Amino acid sequence: MRASAAQRHDRLLDLVREHGTVRLSDLAERLTVSAVTVRRDVEALAEQGLLDRAHGSVSWPERHALPQQPPDGGGLVLGMLAPSATYYFAEVIRGASEAAARAGARLVLRISDYRPAEDRARTEGLLEAGAQGLLIAPGWRGPDDPAEHGGWITELPVPAVLLERRPAPGSALEELDRVSSDHRHGVLLAVRHLVGLGHGTPLLVARADSPTALAVRSGYGEALGALGLRAPAPVIDSVPAEQDPEGFEAAAQALRAAVESGKATAALVHNDVDAIQMVQRLAELGLRVPQDLALIAYDDEVAALAGTPLTAVAPPKRHVGRHATELLIERLTGGAAQSADEPRRHVTLLPRLNVRASCGAGDGNPSA
Known part of the structure; x- marks a missing residue:
């Protein structure tokens, strides 16, 4: 294939x-x-x-460059399963590597390429490589993936911490330690900022192909409810331009129509790459950012590099990796009795909003 x-x-x-x-x-x-x-x-x-x-x-x-890892044979060996080593998860991996290096531990990485059916085999490879504890970010994409491809995680023979994944309430995976970004809060920051600038309710343009995308979508509804707002139009489904040019063009045309009809003057776009390409396409269609449309991107990986630097929600990716690694090391070094008695932890870290030029508020200092 x-x-x-x-x-x-x-x-x-x-x-x-x-x-x-x-x-x-x-x-x-x-x-x-x-x-x-x-x-x-x-x-x-x-x-x-x-x-x-x-x-x-x-x-x-x-x-x-990642921190120098200790040589084989010294300190703890930690395994990390990530769906990707680029874009969003590059920073998560970097935070984990830095924390492992500070503790004198060795971090071993496996990548699943967002193929959840392969997560278990990749993790078994980490155990065979000597991993004494695991940092796991499954390659889930859709809402059914945790139930279909997540049960094995609760059967692991070593301590494990979930990264950037929030299982459904009541599932067995809820009993695991986890560290994640609060994407709902991130969406609230974006919506509140745009409304505070005098815009009506912003539109959401978002993917639906990852846990982050799904959390952004659900967070949008919660943010509108918290602020007493009503969506000006349904969520616009976004897709990667290189994989589905027609789908991306449909999203651009839908956003253009909403702006030209007066339904919206602002939008939140997930993710950065889609947002940059959307701004480029809207310019070709005669719409300017921020003059005609205030726009905020979600992820803040490359948003600042756009022709018009994009205001963006920045999940604390590096901190997620660091806190998860520190938690795992604590589990491994705290003693059997302490680990058994210590309650599991769900650590949620808040994103911040980095304000730049694309929402018409200038490029001042970041705000949270």
Whole structure:
């Protein structure tokens, strides 16, 4: 089966991270794609600040370097399952790696590529590699995935902490330690900020292909209820432009129609990449940000790099990785009796709103 662009980008970044500097011709050979495809992928990733380009080669940015891990045989071994090593989860992994290094522990990483059916096998690989405790961010996408692909997590033979995942109330997974961002609060920050600037109720343009996307959608309804607002129109379904150009165009046209009809003057868009591409497409359709539409992105990975820097909700990704690792290490080093008596913890960290130019409020200091 041919890998998607997102999967190919993850593999490309893994190769560069592993080797430091890689020739483009070697990348094309390893990824079994054409030189043109590799150059296009590298250009896209370099624009996001994830790689440094040189003539004929590409390097891992020094600013993204992870802390030096202790050598094999020393300290605890922690396993980490993540759905991706790029975009959102790159910062989560970085926070976990930093916390592990400070504790003298070794972090071993496995990537599931958002294939929840493979999570269990990847985790078994971590256990075979000697992991004494696990940090688990399952590759769930839809609302049914936790029930279908999550039961095995409660049967693990070592302590585990869920990352950026909030199981359904009453499920067995609720008994696990977890650390996650409060995306509902993040959406509330965005809606309240736009309304405070004098806009009517903002529209939501969002994906539905990840736990974060689903939390943003549910948080939108809760935010409107908390602020006594009513949605000006249904949520606009967004999709990645490169995977579904027609679906993305439909979302852009729906947002354009809402603005031109006077139904909305503001919008929250999940995620950053979609928001940047949406602004570009709206400009082609004659709508300007922020003059015609105030816009806030969700994730704050690359929002500041847009032509008009985007105000964005920034989940505390790095802190999620750090707090989860510290919690896991505490479980592993606190003693059997203490671990048995200690109640499980659900740690929820609040996002912040980084205000820039796209909502018409200038590019002042971040606000929370």
